[in-house]
Every structure is written in C-alpha cells, then in structure tokens.
Amino acid sequence: MTNKNLYLPFEVDFKELEQFPKTIRKNNFFELIYIVDGTGIQVINDNKFQYRKGNLFLVTPQDVHSFEIITPTKFFFLRFNEYYVKAGSQNAQSETVLRMEYILQNASHRPGCILKNQIDKPLIASLIKNIISEQNNQQIYHQKIIEQIVNTIITIVARNIALKLPKNIKETTGEMVLEILHYIQENIYNPKELKSEKISSHFNITLNYLGKYFKKQTGETLQEYIANYKLRLIEARLLNTDMRINEISDELNFSDESHLNKVFKKHKGMNPSEFRKRYS
Template identity: 85%
Template structure:
C-alpha cells in the first residue's frame, strides 16, 4: 500500500522513536531530510536498499518512493520543507539560501544512501540537529526564529555534500579546489560572463591550458557539459515546482529567447519544456 503525505507549513521538524516503521510505502508532496539519531535498519527507496545506522542523513524528494525496515529501535529526526519555504526565503531576501536550496532540489540522486560525503560535516550536522531538538523541547523565547536559522545552516551543508556526489567522478577525497570551482559555477549560473573558462581559470589561478583537462579529470565532464547539465536541472525544477512561463525561464537563465531554450531542452530531454511540465508535474 502506498500513501501520499502532504505538508501544510513551509517547513516542519519531527522526532520519533520507532520499533516498526508504518507498513506503507510513502510518496510525499515535499522534500524530506531524515537523520538517524540512533538505531539500525534498512532504507528502501525506489526499490534500492541501504543499511542505515546512527549519523546517516537521507534526502527524499517528491519523486521518490520510500520506506524503512527497522532492525533495532530507531530514533529518527525529520525535517520537511516544500516550495513555499523557498518562496518565503526569497521574499525575505535570503537569495543565497534559495540558490543552495535549488541546488539540493535539482540534483538529488534519487538513490539510497547517506548524503553526508564530507567527513568534517558529520559531527556538525549532529550538533545542529541536536540544537533543533533542544529548541523545540525547551520552547524558550525566539525558539522558532533560531530553529529557522539552524534549518538554513543544515540546508547549506547538505548542498555542499550533494556537490560532492553530482559529477560522476567526484569522490569524498576530491580536492578542495574543484569543489570551490563547482560552488563558483553554482553562484554564477545566472551570470554567464563569469562562466567563461578563462575567467574561471584566472579566478582560481590555474593555467587556462591546464584548466580544461583538470576539470574533466576531476568531474568526468567538460566545463560546458557541467554548466549545460546544471542549467537543465534548474529548468526542470522551475517547470515542476513553479508557475514560471517558458520565456521567463529563458530570460532568467540567459537563453537568447524561448525558442533557443526549447531547442536545447528538446535535444537533451527528447521533448519540449511544455510537454515535460505536462508529463511530469503533479
């Protein structure tokens, strides 16, 4: 049996200690970060399995079908957020957080497994989640505002860790420089003049002749392939999660016009953006 779960707030947190996970396969209309405070078992997502333990953090998207098989009593921390959370942050001027949130939404791998790839982030996430639990338990003045700030920090850390696993050759031990380059590309994706190879290589003090080979070796993609694929993920997210018109998306991402975006999208996806939205949006 599969159930659809709704979320009525921009974000919500929940802590549950379970000996058995509900005997339903869940599909949500929101994004969910699930942290294992303690316990062991198996995460089942899209017919894949992953053995979980304390300290694991999972990201479940609206496209995912998931459940858990609990082997030893497990304490779960749930952080759920939806498109309204993004819009709220945007209205409050937190553009940096919005961009990082987008990066999570478009680039989740939809595979099982802990998304914490950066070893130093694991104790940091554990501390931040415990801080949220404390704030929600003690309910002192400004606890909700403090919780919001911690949630934003968690989202930023998650974005950094997802960056580690996106290009196919990125590994946990990949050098810090290429991660900084990926971050630079994400930050400047709306500013194409800053995404030229000569500009990026100069910014990171890397020889232009060497830069292309270095980027391809570290990520498994050429610079232009990575930029194009990242733009496509941004387009998909807007088609599925917003009411933006195609020409508005084209303008935001600096395509020459709507027909140019349609041509590029069809080349990679085999259908135009309108068909994609109609086929895959809820």
C-alpha cells in the same frame, strides 16, 4: 502507497520507533531524515541502504520510500517544500534560488546517506541535537532559533550534494544550464530524451549553441556529462544497494550487462563487480 501533505513552511518531528509504518509513502515535499540512533534498512525507489547512527537521508517529492527497522531507531524528521527554499532566499538573486532548488532535486537519484563531507557529520549531529533541545525546552524565541538552524541544515545538505556537481558550476552559473542539468536528471532513464537534438529542441536553441554553451558553463561536453552522471548512478547502486549488475544495466538502459561492464571498466579501470568488492 500513501501520499502525505505538508501544511506548514517546515516542520520537525522526533520519534523513537520499533516498527516503521507499513505503508510506502510518497510526499509532496522534501524530507530530511536523520538517524539519531538505531540500525535498519532504508528502502527508496526499490533500492536498499543499511542505515546506522549518524546517517542523513534526503527524500525528494519524486521518491517512494519506507524503512525496515532492525534495532529500535530514533528518527529525526525535517520536512520542507520548495516554497520554503524560495521564501528563505527572497533577497537572493534568482539564479541562487534556482541553484538551491536544482541541488535539492539532484538528490533524487542518490540513495544512501547524503553526508559526503566528513567535517559536516559532527556539525549536523550538533545542529539536530540543538533543535531537539529547543523543542523540548520551549524557551522564548525558540521557534525563531529553530528556523535559523533549519536554514543552516538545508544549506549544509546543499553543499554535500553540490560536491558531486560538475566542477565548473558556481553561484554565478547561468539559469539555463541549471535547467538543462535538471532536464538531464529527470530524463536519465529515458535515453531518447537525452539526444542533443531533443534537448536543443526542448530549450529552443540551436545544436551548435547548445554544445558550446554547455561546455563553457560546465567544463564538460553534454555527452560527457550524461556519461559521467550515469557512472555516478552506477557507483551509487553498486555501493548502496544489492542490485545485480544486469538490473542496473536494465534500469539505466544499457544494451546488456556486457555493455555496462565495458563502459564502466573504460572509465574506472575495473569492472563493476571488482569496484563493489573493493569499495563497499
């Protein structure tokens, strides 16, 4: 595996490739990868997703990824780090900055195209086309214009990820609950770390206050949120990967495949295999 560093606040790159570099990469920055044209398979954290024209992927610093190209592919890369997000929000309240960081980090367990909002797909395509044009023409103020477009793209990405956050999370939501949500995301594969006692101890608050505070801020109890978050991960694996049910069960620490089937059917009204067949 190779590690790649970013030495500028952000950088854009456009490449047409018939074969992606063989090395599996892990970056110390965020990377947006847009498919201008072509087909193939994105491999991220051992999950696979068939890509095509118009797909947009967000690779976070926690992710390990590569591409298997089937037909020659035109890739657009936009790389930026968390300091760029902070610098771009200098005049914003710290809660807004934290929210943006949390939203971006929250994508790390979401394989596949992150554009869930249909109206954003043509908008992203147009913005990226404009960046490529500015890069090629190099007219006066082109760098400043590119920077403004980059900010817009990052904001649109945050909106698409935010669509899947708890319904009560707003711009004014307190910083602590965002930190709790981020903690849950980081430890979703380690159930011992997700016990209420462990979380209350980690944040140095009482169990009683944790329960009331979390419910008030998100509209869900702590355990409801964890369960619903796991369900979203299961859905993503079913729709965007070829993982078997028992593999998903092992990854998310269910006692066995039948336990996952029972939990999934209780919430979705069908078992995982039926869900995959109906919605893939």
